[in-house]
Amino acid sequence: MRAAIFRNGEIVVDRIAEPKPGPGQVLVRTLACGICGSDLHARQHAHRMVEMSKFLPGRTPMDLSRDVVFGHEFCCEVLDYGPNTTRKLKPGTKVCSLPALLTPQGIEGIGYSNDNVGGYAEAMLLSEALLLEVPNGLAPEHAALTEPLAVGVHAVAMANIQGGEVPLVIGCGPVGLAVIAALKIRGLGPIVAADYSPARRQLAEKMGADVVVDPARTLPYATWAEHAQMSEAEKAARPPFRAMLPALKPAIIFECVGIPGLLQQVFEGAPRDARIIVVGVCMEADRSEPMLGIMKELSVQYVLGYTPEEFASSLRLIAEGQVDAAAMVTAEVGIDGVAKAFADLANPEMHTKILVEPWR
Template sequence: MRAAIFRNGEIVVDEMPEPTPGPGQVLVKSLACGICGSDLHARKHAHRMVDLAKFLPGRKPMDLSRDVVFGHEFCCEILDYGPGAQRKFKPGTHVCSLPALITPAGIQAIGYSNENIGAYAERMVLSEPLLLEVPNGLKPEHAALTEPLAVGIHAVEKANIRGDEVPLVIGCGPVGLAVIAALKIKGLHPIVAADYSPARRALAAKMGADIVVDPARSQPYATWAEHAQMSPEQKAARPPLQAMLPALKPALIFECVGIPGLLQQVFEGAPRDARIVVVGVCMETDRSEPFLGIVKELNVQYVLAYTPEEFAYSLRLIAEGKVDAASMVTASVGIDGVAKAFADLANPEAHTKIIVEPWR
């Protein structure tokens, strides 16, 4: 079968052996797979990912001398079952799954593994207990956005929202857009979002942001403060010592960029007692000033992925039309177009989410 393969630091198209489903596994046809920012990071910083894997017990790092097939945001079609499977779904059923395999050695990742190929291949293997049937005739290219939406849903859940906060989303790429959608579902307003890209700011507004900011023209934290003023009643209810501080509602800041220096910018701009949720994945060594975090009493929460319940919930949200997933898709390519798509995604004005359709 054909696949877009990560080999010697590049994405190449080649033939590879057909996968065979083991006990409790399912052979599927890859219908649609989103190109994730993590895939772009993995191509550029693969050696860094391998080096840091030593701090993650039980996680087997990629062997970069061997082929890897990325692709963990997918919708697939069931083809056949391995031995011992319950055969819950008929062949031809469209399914999504957490990008993981249940094995005798434990849970293993799909997509950043030499053994468990991702959905940039024509066919792959999934674990039957993790399958979710795609409902409502949802298009595969939209069902494939379940995974990135679940990242935003999880980030907002980990923020432990009380209901009185004013959120600020820094970065309106796919992750930031997912966070905005999740905040809207929570009913937390006004949502302030910042991005340098006009196209992404427009999409942020479409996904639920109430105020969009161009950091080249307006300081995001100043704009946030304009919309976070306490009511006269809230001001009057503050304890005497707090009355000396700016009369602002609690800040909930989502860092959705993941580049060096960004977290330090958040530390500098954030108001006192802000809660910061780090969703963007910075693959390089970074620095921030602990003194600012101490003096401002900042609370920093790093997040990763999602729970199985959040993943299933995200699929339902898309299928029920509560999240406009279709607006995030800006292009689709076959296997031969994956390498170029990686380069094209560097331009935020051109693309937000490119879908790989290996069957094309």
Template sequence: MRAAVLRKGSIVVDTVPDPVLEQGQVLVRSMACGICGSDLHAAKFTRQFVDLAARTGGRWGMDPDRDVVFGHEFCCEVVEYGPNTPARLKPGTPVVSMPLTLSGQTVQGIGYSNDIAGGFAQYMPLADRMLLPVPNGLSPVHAALTEPIAVGWHAVQSARLDQDDVPLVVGCGPVGLAVIAGLAIRGVHPIIAADYSPARRALALKMGADIVVNPAAASPYETWKTTATPDGFDGSRYAQLFGLGPKLRPAVIFECVGVPGVIQQIMEGAPASARIVVVGVCMETDRFEPFFGIVKQLNVQFVLAYTKEEFAESLSHIAEGRVNVAPLVTGTVGLDGVSVAFAELGNPEKHAKIIVDPWT
């Protein structure tokens, strides 16, 4: 089968072995697969990516000196079942799955494995028990966004939100946009979103943000304060100590940038007692001053990925129209276009999410 392969730092198109199915596995034909920011980082900083994975418990056992086929945001169709595996779904059924499979009793990841090709290949061996049929005639391109939407939904679910909270999303790349979609589903408003990119701010509005801020022109934290301050609020120390008058609405700030320095910026700008949810995946050494967190009594929480329930809920949110993922898709390429797509995704004014079709 054909695949887009990361080989010694470059994306090339080549023929790779077809999957050999084991019991409990299903051969699926990849129909659409999104390019994730983690894919871009793993391609550009492969050894750093692998070293960090090893230091954090071996989440990705990828050998940087061997070929790897990326792709963990996918929609596929059922082709055939492995040995001694009852055919639960008919051939041709469109499905999505969390990016993993089972080999005997061993769980293996999809997308950062040297041995199992991801969604940038034409076929994959997925675990039957993890397959979710795509409902409502949802297009494969939109169904493939179940995985990134699940990342945002997990962050929102983990934030323990109350209807009185005023959320601020810092960074409106694909992760931040998924968080905005999750907040809109939860009905927590107003949603404030901040990004330097005009294109990303426009997408934030389409995904459900109520207020967008260009940090080069205005402080997101001052915008939050203006929005969350009720009439008659007295911010003086003694008024707050004795509980006089109305209170500021609680702040929940989602860090969706993932570059060094942003957590420090948020801690400096955040109001007292804010909850900070770190969703952006920073793979470099960062530093911040704990004194800001201590004085303001900030709560900082780190999140990653999603549960199987949140993944299934995200598919339902898309299929039922509770989140419109169409604005996120800004390009589609075949295997020969993957390398160029990796380069073009560095321009936030041009692209949000590019979908790979391994058959074109």
């Protein structure tokens, strides 16, 4: 079968053996698979990913001398079953799954593995126990957005929202847009979102942002403060010491960019007592000033992935029309177009989310 392969630091197209389902596994045909920002970072910083994996016991790092097939945001079609399966879903059923395989050795990831083929291939293996049938006749290209939406849902869940916070989302790529959608569902607002790209600011509004900011023209934190002013009743209810501080509602800041220097910018701009949720995956060494965090009593929460329940909930949100995740999709390509798509995604005015459809 054909696949777009990460080989020697580049994305190349070649043929590989079609996988055979083992016990508890299902052979599926890949219908649509999103190109994730983490895939773009992984291509550039794969050695860093391997280096960091030594701090994660039980995780097998990629062997960069061998082929890897990326792709962990997918919707597939059931083709065949391996032994020890219930075969509950008939062939042809559209399914999504967490990008993981359940094996006797434990949970193994899909997408950054030498052994488990990801969604940039014509076929792949999934664990039957993790399959979710795509509901409501949802199109595969929309169901494939379950995974990135789940990242935003999880980030908001981990933010420990108490009520009354005013959120600020830094970066309106797919992750930031997913966070905005999840905040909107929770009824939190006004949602302030910042991005240099006019196209992405427009998408942010479509996904639920109440206020959008161009950081080249306006400091996001100043705009946030304008929309976080306490009411007179809230001011009066503050204890005496707190009354000496700026009369601002609690801040919850989502860092959804993942490049060096960004977290330090957040430390500098954040108001006192802000909660910072780091969603963007920075794969390079970075620095921040602890003194700023101490003086402002900032709380920093790093997040990754999602729970199985959040993943299933995200699929339902898309299928029921509560989240217009399809608005993020700006192009579809076949396997031959993956390398160019990686380059095109560097321009935020050109693309936000490109889907790989291996059958093209």
